[in-house]
Amino acid sequence: MSLYTAKKANGGYRISKVTDDLEFESSYITTEDSCECPAGHRPSCRHREMLPDFLARGRVGTAWMLDYDNGQWFWYNVDQGTLSNTGPSTKRNTFEGGLRRRI
Ligand SMILES: [Zn+2]
Secondary structure, eight states: OOEEEEEEETTEEEEEEEOTTSOEEEEEEEETTEEOSTTTTSSOOHHHHHHHHHHHTTOTTSSEEEETTTTEEEEEETTTTEEESSOOOSSOOOHHHHHHHHO
């Protein structure tokens, strides 16, 4: 799995790759027409491709992670340290605060 999260940063968005062990591996500042990753000089790259998806779904700065290779979304449950594809419960939404603390 290639999991990614997105956060607002430095006038763009910080897209971070997360390993299967949920460790942050690498991150790049991306905007809709630029990226600081090694493929940044190309017309597009995976970060620029996935950014509109994060924006359209309102998943920037949340615990949602995109599995880019499979186009699947996972919700990172900070309390349990697990991923689920069902998303947060609407009653008890403490995950966002938890993720912010960890980052
Ligand atoms: Zn890139």
